[in-house]
Amino acid sequence: xQFGIFTVGDVTPDPTNGTTPSExxxxxxxxxxxxxxxxxxxxxxxxGEHHNPPFVPSSPTTMLGYIAARTERLILSTSTTLITTNxxxxxxxxxxxxxxxxxxxxxLMLGRGNTGPxxxxxxxxxxxxxxxxxxNYALLHQLWxxxxxxxxxxxxxxxxGFTSTPRPLDGVAPFVWHGSIxxxxxxxxxxYYGDGFFAxxxxxxxxxxxxxxxxxxxxxxxxxxxxxxxxxxxxxxxVFMRKNSQDAVRxxxxxxxxxxxxxxxxxxxxxxxxxxxxxxxxxxxxxKTLTFRESFGDYQxxxxxxxxxxxxxxxxxxxxxxxxxxxxxxxxxEFAAGRPAGVPAGPTHAALVARAAADADGAAQxxxxxxxxxxx
Amino acid sequence: MKPLHLVAVTAGLxxxxxxxxxxxxxxxxxxxxxxxxxxxxxxxxxxxxxLATAIAQHMVTGFPGTALRAALDAVTRADALxxxxxxxxxxxxxxxxxxxxxxDNEALVxxxxxxxxxxxxxxxxxxxxxxxxxxxxxxxxVTVPTGVYAASEDWGAAGDDRTDGLSERIDRAARQLAxxxxxxxxxxxxxxxxxxxxxxxxxAVRGA
Numbered sequence: 001x002q003f004g005i006f007t008v009g010d011v012t013p014d015p016t017n018g019t020t021p022s023e024x025x026x027x028x029x030x031x032x033x034x035x036x037x038x039x040x041x042x043x044x045x046x047x048g049e050h051h052n053p054p055f056v057p058s059s060p061t062t063m064l065g066y067i068a069a070r071t072e073r074l075i076l077s078t079s080t081t082l083i084t085t086n087x088x089x090x091x092x093x094x095x096x097x098x099x100x101x102x103x104x105x106x107x108l109m110l111g112r113g114n115t116g117p118x119x120x121x122x123x124x125x126x127x128x129x130x131x132x133x134x135x136n137y138a139l140l141h142q143l144w145x146x147x148x149x150x151x152x153x154x155x156x157x158x159x160x161g162f163t164s165t166p167r168p169l170d171g172v173a174p175f176v177w178h179g180s181i182x183x184x185x186x187x188x189x190x191x192y193y194g195d196g197f198f199a200x201x202x203x204x205x206x207x208x209x210x211x212x213x214x215x216x217x218x219x220x221x222x223x224x225x226x227x228x229x230x231x232x233x234x235x236x237x238x239v240f241m242r243k244n245s246q247d248a249v250r251x252x253x254x255x256x257x258x259x260x261x262x263x264x265x266x267x268x269x270x271x272x273x274x275x276x277x278x279x280x281x282x283x284x285x286x287x288k289t290l291t292f293r294e295s296f297g298d299y300q301x302x303x304x305x306x307x308x309x310x311x312x313x314x315x316x317x318x319x320x321x322x323x324x325x326x327x328x329x330x331x332x333x334e335f336a337a338g339r340p341a342g343v344p345a346g347p348t349h350a351a352l353v354a355r356a357a358a359d360a361d362g363a364a365q366x367x368x369x370x371x372x373x374x375x376x
Numbered sequence: 377m378k379p380l381h382l383v384a385v386t387a388g389l390x391x392x393x394x395x396x397x398x399x400x401x402x403x404x405x406x407x408x409x410x411x412x413x414x415x416x417x418x419x420x421x422x423x424x425x426x427l428a429t430a431i432a433q434h435m436v437t438g439f440p441g442t443a444l445r446a447a448l449d450a451v452t453r454a455d456a457l458x459x460x461x462x463x464x465x466x467x468x469x470x471x472x473x474x475x476x477x478x479x480d481n482e483a484l485v486x487x488x489x490x491x492x493x494x495x496x497x498x499x500x501x502x503x504x505x506x507x508x509x510x511x512x513x514x515x516x517x518v519t520v521p522t523g524v525y526a527a528s529e530d531w532g533a534a535g536d537d538r539t540d541g542l543s544e545r546i547d548r549a550a551r552q553l554a555x556x557x558x559x560x561x562x563x564x565x566x567x568x569x570x571x572x573x574x575x576x577x578x579x580a581v582r583g584a
Contacts (some may be wrong), residue, residue, distance in 0.1 A: 135581040154581055184571045204439040215571060264537035265436030
């Protein structure tokens with residue numbers, strides 16, 4: 001089981017004192033937060049991708065490449081990479097390059113993006129969101145697995161004899177998560193390829209995601225990738241902690257009340273009851289996070305949103321100390337206990353390389369037994 | 377026989393409201409018509425007043441709370457809908473519109489809908505045809521030809537030589553709604569877990 005953080009990269013005024021970080025300060029703060037994540041023993045740092053203010057992370061692989069050079073163990077990921085408006089050829093190149101620089105500590109989460117104007121700004125049409133996600137990923141998948149690609153589709157110019165360079169590290173493509181909030185089509189896409197499915201459940205009630213994840217697990221088995229329990233599931237979470245629950249609520253309330261996305265809507269109490277948001281003591285965060293397994297089954301990756309809504313960097317770093325020291329060690333222990341044997345661990349490059357080698361071995365042995373030449 | 381599920385959505389704000397009163401008159405009349413045709417009916421009334429805050433929060437957060445979710449599901453699953461609004465500023469009320477704004481825009485496809493409105497004066501009666509009918513047309517519902525408008529004066533008046541009274545209009549609308557339900561096969565219900573197999577999605581992109 002992997003634990004980490006994901007960031008939206010918003011530049012939001014601190015509602016308690018009206019100060020707004022500059023873009024430069026926010027970008028450097030994101031790097032500091034990523035380094036802190038490794039320092040406190042988390043496994044994953046993921047950044048969003050946005051192309052409009054008040055968000056800064058328009059160029060995730062640049063940022064992740066810099067963080068890769070300053071970390072040793074942290075897996076670098078995205079939340080999400082826009083599969084609709086980025087050229088899949090450039091995604092293939094950028095993430096393969098990052099994979100080499102980071103010695104394999106890279107995966108990515110694909111999403112469609114829901115900011116209407118971004119589509120025309122990048123020459124696309126939001127009404128084609130699902131078809132773009134399907135066709136672009138089909139090409140990306142092929143570019144990482146076939147050395148020479150001939151390709152023709154609906155949304156980009158054809159490719160004749162194209163090789164995406166660098167080739168993926170050790171011949172193994174970065175692991176892909178498909179992120180979705182509401183679309184069964186994306187759960188189906190993740191299941192079809194045997195990729196991971198990340199349900200960003202932080203703004204919605206769990207009943208909705210139980211249906212979506214259940215669909216993904218059933219279809220993952222349908223396509224022959226394993227049992228439903230072996231499907232690779234990631235979940236979001238959102239927490240604010242202080243030793244005393246009341247202190248956490250008092251300190252976080254102004255940030256909640258003015259937060260982009262859900263501010264000026266439901267009360268903190270209502271939102272806490274209906275969504276994964278936990279504002280309280282580390283023990284309350286542990287208790288709530290452990291309930292996710294009951295709703296969604298044993299899963300592989302838990303990402304927390306820790307740094308939005310104008311929270312100052314100093315506070316976020318304190319939060320990461322609490323998360324890394326008091327929450328995650330307990331969660332690791334509790335999630336490991338009673339985890340059925342067949343449930344896979346969180347995806348790593350080393351595991352993917354080992355699996356590819358095992359698959360090649362298995363194919364060779366099958367070939368010998370049946371007398372066919374699998375190397376042809 | 378399985379009872380038909382009839383849902384009335386009413387946007388009256390006072391308690392009791394004439395809008396709720398009209399909704400009750402319409403459900404009772406429809407129930408009676410359908411009973412005569414041998415069809416039992418279950419009636420559920422959705423009072424939007426009780427959901428006003430939840431509807432506003434849905435607009436801000438993008439998801440419905442538990443009570444609103446139940447109301448949206450009831451409307452989606454209903455065999456027929458009776459929709460009643462007070463007239464505010466020459467149209468349906470904002471609360472009434474907001475409820476249908478957060479309803480899935482496929483939820484009413486092929487569903488029989490009886491439209492009705494209340495107002496202080498008969499001068500607003502065309503609100504049925506210039507506001508409510510286009511709204512349900514957009515949602516691709518099957519709107520009953522007779523809509524029922526009740527002005528304050530209607531509650532204490534019979535018809536005259538040129539106009540039917542409120543009771544006659546209610547009965548005619550209910551008869552037309554019942555006719556749509558008795559004659560028509562039940563509308564196919566939405567299945568949340570329905571999924572288009574991926575090969576088909578891929579082929580749709582490649583085939584174009």
